[in-house]
Amino acid sequence: xxxxxxxxxxxxxxxxxxxxxxxxxxxxxxxxxxxxxxxxxxxxxxxxxxxxxxxxxxxxxxxxxxxxxxxxxxxxxxxxxxxxxxxxxxxxxxxxxxxxxxxxxxxxxxxxxxxxxxxxxxxxxxxxxxxxxxxxxxxxxxxxxxxxxxxxxxxxxxxxxxxxxxxxxxxxxxxxxxxxxxxxxxxxxxxxxxxxxxxxxxxxxxxxxxxxxxxxxxxxxxxxxxxxxxxxxxxxxxxxxxxxxxxxxxxxxxxxxxxxxxxxxxxxxxxxxxxxxxxxxxxxxxxxxxxxxxxxxxxxxxxxxxxxxxxxxxxxxxxxxxxxxxxxxxxxxxxxxxxxxxxxxxxxxxxxxxxxxxxxxxxxxxxxxxxxxxxxxxxxxxxxxxxxxxxxxxxxxxxxxxxxxxxxxxxxxxxxxxxxxx
Numbered sequence: 001x002x003x004x005x006x007x008x009x010x011x012x013x014x015x016x017x018x019x020x021x022x023x024x025x026x027x028x029x030x031x032x033x034x035x036x037x038x039x040x041x042x043x044x045x046x047x048x049x050x051x052x053x054x055x056x057x058x059x060x061x062x063x064x065x066x067x068x069x070x071x072x073x074x075x076x077x078x079x080x081x082x083x084x085x086x087x088x089x090x091x092x093x094x095x096x097x098x099x100x101x102x103x104x105x106x107x108x109x110x111x112x113x114x115x116x117x118x119x120x121x122x123x124x125x126x127x128x129x130x131x132x133x134x135x136x137x138x139x140x141x142x143x144x145x146x147x148x149x150x151x152x153x154x155x156x157x158x159x160x161x162x163x164x165x166x167x168x169x170x171x172x173x174x175x176x177x178x179x180x181x182x183x184x185x186x187x188x189x190x191x192x193x194x195x196x197x198x199x200x201x202x203x204x205x206x207x208x209x210x211x212x213x214x215x216x217x218x219x220x221x222x223x224x225x226x227x228x229x230x231x232x233x234x235x236x237x238x239x240x241x242x243x244x245x246x247x248x249x250x251x252x253x254x255x256x257x258x259x260x261x262x263x264x265x266x267x268x269x270x271x272x273x274x275x276x277x278x279x280x281x282x283x284x285x286x287x288x289x290x291x292x293x294x295x296x297x298x299x300x301x302x303x304x305x306x307x308x309x310x311x312x313x314x315x316x317x318x319x320x321x322x323x324x325x326x327x328x329x330x331x332x333x334x335x336x337x338x339x340x341x342x343x344x345x346x347x348x349x350x351x352x353x354x355x356x357x358x359x360x361x362x363x364x365x366x367x368x369x370x371x372x373x374x375x376x377x378x379x380x381x382x383x384x385x386x387x388x389x390x391x392x393x394x395x396x397x398x399x400x401x402x403x404x405x406x407x408x409x410x411x412x413x414x415x416x417x418x419x420x421x422x
Contacts, residue, residue, distance in 0.1 A: 078104070
């Protein structure tokens with residue numbers, strides 16, 4: 001008889017999930033009916049029928065549609081929606097933001113988003129702590145890639161020190177001017193646990209600084225961030241609204257153009273010519289959330305006016321990208337849109353002409369490719385992490401179904417289950 005290991009590993013939990021249909025994230029044909037077998041944290045089989053081992057847990061979701069777990073490439077999980085970000089440094093503390101971040105992380109996961117790219121907190125590196133707590137199983141939430149602290153110029157869109165110059169907040173060191181300071185800030189962020197760099201290439205809508213259409217960082221400054229991040233094997237995301245800032249960021253080699261409001265034909269051709277090393281990642285829903293539905297009472301009137309002026313430009317850029325057929329990333333900029341309501345972005349994109357299938361692919365396969373995680377997440381395929389979301393009915397017929405998830409699994413663990421017949 002062979003000696004038994006003193007610490008035998010338990011057999012992986014086997015779960016078989018049934019649903020009326022599966023949209024696997026590739027953009028291919030819908031699988032109907034659908035079955036997915038999960039072993040441990042990975043997908044082991046997918047099809048209209050799969051083997052069901054004895055003792056497997058069966059979850060029957062009835063007339064629901066399964067999709068891969070959704071990915072949001074622009075969140076601020078540690079930021080509260082009832083405190084304007086420019087006032088966060090005098091109205092909140094890092095522990096406040098960490099605790100609120102834990103709440104928002106759970107809300108985001110329960111809304112179907114199993115992975116996010118978090119774009120910088122009010123208090124630097126609080127997002128790093130939240131990511132680590134989620135990874136260690138301390139709190140539930142999506143997998144997080146974090147910026148640690150965004151990189152902004154003095155007086156620019158990311159300069160939160162919008163109060164008396166005699167008031168100092170020494171814990172905040174995210175302002176950098178010139179290539180040398182930017183290089184040091186990039187190194188500091190990575191040293192302190194950041195996964196990627198967010199740089200503000202232009203002004204912002206919800207900010208008092210330089211206008212959103214104006215280029216904030218010079219070409220040389222943006223390039224310095226990309227050069228240093230590349231040394232670390234990491235990516236740079238560029239907040240960019242104005243056309244010149246967008247094109248400067250593309251020339252510098254950033255991975256994503258976030259917001260990209262004034263995306264024009266020349267910028268699109270530059271993206272194509274670069275072999276899609278840079279992706280356009282719009283946040284279409286924020287203006288609808290604020291201007292049409294009044295989701296925030298803390299935005300100053302001057303900043304809402306900026307949004308009104310930029311709205312048509314942003315929608316035009318999105319339609320231009322659709323017509324050009326370039327891959328489009330998926331993001332929301334919560335809490336400008338409320339935490340947990342990220343999925344509203346789906347219907348607003350469809351309203352502007354995107355197909356339901358294309359927006360689902362954007363939030364799954366395309367986003368996974370953008371962040372270099374396509375071998376782990378983004379599609380429902382054998383060997384990938386078991387990240388699955390189910391919505392009632394067929395989202396290809398009614399995309400608003402994405403706003404009512406009934407089942408969420410992340411890494412083989414069920415976090416939400418409202419329809420299951422066990």
